[in-house]
């Protein structure tokens with residue numbers, strides 16, 4: 001289904017991040033040969049192992065929960081970290097980005113689902129990070145938007161409501177803190193089962209895995 005998803009996202013001017021977790025290097029190479037460059041992994045060790053065996057111009061996205069002690073190993077090259085879910089993690093990324101001599105783009109991951117298991121910030125916690133960011137004189141992190149995962153449910157009304165909530169968070173932050181910052185523009189939401197709904201609700205970047213390999 002890769003070509004279908006690619007065509008659909010391109011038609012809607014939405015970036016497709018191909019989620020390649022658990023897939024083989026050969027599977028990823030096939031996507032690469034079909035033109036895909038944005039690849040997402042949720043575990044650092046797996047990402048590093050695959051990166052070594054794949055073309056250097058792949059743009060790697062870290063989409064899963066990230067432990068602070070793993071940041072150092074991805075800081076030199078990571079294209080976008082979708083999963084900033086604490087001030088501590090933000091600060092670690094800033095420190096490691098400085099050491100690596102580059103600026104790292106990140107998204108603030110919001111908790112929008114009704115399940116207790118998902119990681120993510122509430123609005124107040126996000127404000128804490130942004131406040132730190134705004135007052136920091138040595139910024140090696142660029143906050144380029146927000147990310148969220150909807151509940152694991154078949155209930156489309158529920159999913160739509162959660163995506164809409166994330167879009168509202170984005171709009172509020174944009175207006176309050178990033179009105180003059182054109183880099184703050186990404187809303188990473190939508191997976192295999194709900195990416196079309198996410199796009200209807202304002203997604204700019206979908207993270208699609210299993211569907212691509214069907």
Ligand SMILES: *Cc1c(COP(=O)(O)O)cnc(C)c1O
Pocket residue numbers: 019021042063064149191192193207208209210211
């Ligand atoms: C696995 C994963 C995806 C993709 O899920 P699919 O249902 O396979 O499309 C998207 N985002 C995150 C954070 C993931 O861990």
